[in-house]
Amino acid sequence: MAETNQQRGSQSAEQTNIEEAWEADLLERYPEPGTPPEGSAQAESADFRDYTEGTRDGVQEFYYQNHTRQTLEFVRDMHQKYLPLRHRQMSVWEAMDFLDELVDDSDPDTEEPQIFHAVQTAEAIRADGHPDWFVLTGLIHDLGKVLCLFGEPQWAVVGDTFPVGCGYSDKVVLAEYFEENPDKNNPEYQTENGIYEPGCGLENVLMSWGHDEYLYHVVGSYLPIEAQYMVRYHSFYAAHRENAYQHLMNDTDRQMFAWVRAFNPYDLYTKHDVAPDLDKLMPYYRDLVGQFFPETLQW
Numbered sequence: 001m002a003e004t005n006q007q008r009g010s011q012s013a014e015q016t017n018i019e020e021a022w023e024a025d026l027l028e029r030y031p032e033p034g035t036p037p038e039g040s041a042q043a044e045s046a047d048f049r050d051y052t053e054g055t056r057d058g059v060q061e062f063y064y065q066n067h068t069r070q071t072l073e074f075v076r077d078m079h080q081k082y083l084p085l086r087h088r089q090m091s092v093w094e095a096m097d098f099l100d101e102l103v104d105d106s107d108p109d110t111e112e113p114q115i116f117h118a119v120q121t122a123e124a125i126r127a128d129g130h131p132d133w134f135v136l137t138g139l140i141h142d143l144g145k146v147l148c149l150f151g152e153p154q155w156a157v158v159g160d161t162f163p164v165g166c167g168y169s170d171k172v173v174l175a176e177y178f179e180e181n182p183d184k185n186n187p188e189y190q191t192e193n194g195i196y197e198p199g200c201g202l203e204n205v206l207m208s209w210g211h212d213e214y215l216y217h218v219v220g221s222y223l224p225i226e227a228q229y230m231v232r233y234h235s236f237y238a239a240h241r242e243n244a245y246q247h248l249m250n251d252t253d254r255q256m257f258a259w260v261r262a263f264n265p266y267d268l269y270t271k272h273d274v275a276p277d278l279d280k281l282m283p284y285y286r287d288l289v290g291q292f293f294p295e296t297l298q299w
């Protein structure tokens, strides 16, 4: 049955709040180097730390849902549902507009359009003199969040990602919540390597389903391998920040994770920058997108 606008609006508001809470939590776990320690007067005044106790509860509930529901079977079902890509055809800009619509629906006074985060990330990468494909990756890296367009719950769109079908690392945030994941009761999935061969490479490992993996399938074939890794693993904090899951990686993964690590600060630490001048910047970004992508992409 078709959703009403109202239904989609409240779903969107919830989606955006959880996303914001997750992102605020990431900043708490991985503060920008040089920021004052939590609890200091400066930290208390920083906008991105100014969230309520209620939000923290919300983000814990979110991790609980994510860690208990992302089973191997669920991930396989999502691959079946979305791959090969057949849901719709959209340009990069149509996808961006859709994400902006989600924010508009929720709370226009406090939310910033998704395109701000996209352009802020890309502009910071450009300012540091990185190549075009890296700038482009900054612009598009979160477009996989259009999964909510297809009605997926937030625990299947955002949040830290992790391998399924093998033992959970205690480096995954709030790993204790995995105790209630049904896969915990399957001994085959709970050895260190689980259903995988040691060193098999992450391309052979099923990750929890979310916007990273989905977008990788949408845009991967148009991008260099470094960018593919940035898109696919940018929420895999246990690996790129905590060095977990090395036993599943191959040499290519280890080399390419240097690029995932290079990307991460642009994703995390550019949100509090000034709003980008979109009128001035859009010609550049339209041209950049046109250099790499066809008019429409398959989603």
Ligand SMILES: [Fe+2]
Binding pocket: 141, 142, 211, 234, 235
């Ligand atoms: Fe993301």
Ligand SMILES: [Fe+2]
Binding pocket: 117, 141, 142, 267
């Ligand atoms: Fe992002």
